[in-house]
Amino acid sequence: MAEGIIFKGIGGFYYVMSDHVLYECKARGKFKNDKVVPMVGDHVSISIYDESQKLGVIEAIHPRKNELIRPTVANVDQAIIVFSIKNPLPNVTLLDKMIVLAEHAGLKVILCFNKADLDVSFDFEKYQKIYQNAGYDVVKTCALTREGVDDLVALMSNKINVFSGPSGVGKSSLLNAIEDYAVEIGELSEKIKRGKHTTRHSELFEITGGGMIVDTPGFTSLSVSEIEPEQLGDYFPEFRAFAQNCRFDNCQHQNEPGCHVKEALSNRKIPIERYDAYLYIQKEIIEQRRRTKKW
Ligand SMILES: Nc1nc2c(ncn2[C@@H]2O[C@H](COP(=O)(O)OP(=O)(O)O)[C@@H](O)[C@H]2O)c(=O)[nH]1
Ligand SMILES: [Mg+2]
Ligand SMILES: [Zn+2]
Structure with a gap:
């Protein structure tokens, strides 16, 4: 066996x-x-x-260990969340929402900022700072020149990876750039490649260094309604150390007294962008739940 x-x-x-x-x-x-x-x-x-x-x-x-629905793949370990530095500019609220959804699905998160060639005003550093502070690996890539693609590939080793992100940011271009690292698996793979244009199901490919990638981007809907409002703070890793010290165990980090997350915010230990995203997603969860609730 x-x-x-x-x-x-x-x-x-x-x-x-x-x-x-x-x-x-x-x-x-x-x-x-x-x-x-x-x-x-x-x-x-x-x-x-x-x-x-x-x-x-x-x-x-x-x-x-898990089952994703779109694409339909089991045991995904890691989401590579891709945004472009320009054309289009990152929608950071959407970015934070995707992180939350990936965290909720139990996936490890890697952030990839693509179109490095368009980063003439050094915006990458701003994003890098915010998300490294949250504990995430952050890479800058250019699918055209392959800048950073080796770094990205290195972060994918020994894991099943899925790409995620809005359209137009360069996910397909990156997948193509990475596919050149695909391990040659010989005659049989040629045989199955020819059937590629029949029904399109997701498949994995293996890259040098041992990582596996789902060939179709996706990973989930954008609905946050399954998340408990009290759970949301757990999906902001840089809040955790402070949240432990909040006076109330179920602190939502809004107007409660003795909230150490808000204190960290005023001391600039938590960036305002992330706190705002937290509030925004919190509101969305509550609204979505209100709408879908069956009385
Ligand atoms: N300047 C620049 N353009 C890129 C880069 N990567 C992708 N693109 C372009 O961005 C557009 C969208 O790319 P695509 O891979 O289809 O994005 P997807 O919708 O996320 O799959 C295409 O015109 C690509 O040629 C990059 O690193 N730099
Ligand atoms: Mg695409
Ligand atoms: Zn709090």
Whole structure:
């Protein structure tokens, strides 16, 4: 028995990467009886019955740590949130919302500011400061010149990564730039590439250094209504150390007395941009919940 990860599913076949070799596998009938549908990203045990043709059977699907719906992928570890420094300018409220949603989904967050070539007024440093202070890795890239792409690739190793971000920021261009690092997996991959324009399902590809990437950007809707208002502060990592000392355990960091988050704000230890985003998203959660509540 070998261990692997499903990279692609097509027409009842699953392509399982095991030790950098791709095997074409059928799933055992028992999964169908149990109503378990194998997903891209699943960790599986396979028995290989033809090593020369790279053919196997999926014998077991290991428990999933998460399941994303759009794209449909299991066990995603990390979201690469991409914004461009210019054209379009970052909408920081949207950026903070995407971070919150990624945190809520249990994903590790990397921030990527693309179109470095357009950063003539050094705006990157401003974003870098805010988000590094929050504890995130922040990279500056240019998909055209490949500046920073190596750094980004290094941050993706040993993880399943998904790209996320508004349209026009350069996600597809970055994916293309990174795809040149894709590990050559030989004849079988050529065979499945040719079927690419049939039904379009997400698939993974592996890059030098061992990272895996979902080939379609996405990761979630933009609805924050599933988040408890009291939970929101947890998704702002730079608030945590201060929030621990707030007088009230359930402090929402608004008008409560003895709020150490607000104190940190006035001491400029928490940037106003992030605090404003917190208030904005808090309001949105409450409004969305009010609207969707079934009385
Ligand atoms: N100047 C500049 N343009 C870029 C860069 N990356 C992408 N673009 C351009 O931005 C536009 C949108 O890119 P695309 O990859 O389609 O963005 P997506 O919608 O996020 O997938 C295209 O015209 C790209 O050529 C970059 O690093 N610098
Ligand atoms: Mg695109
Ligand atoms: Zn507080």
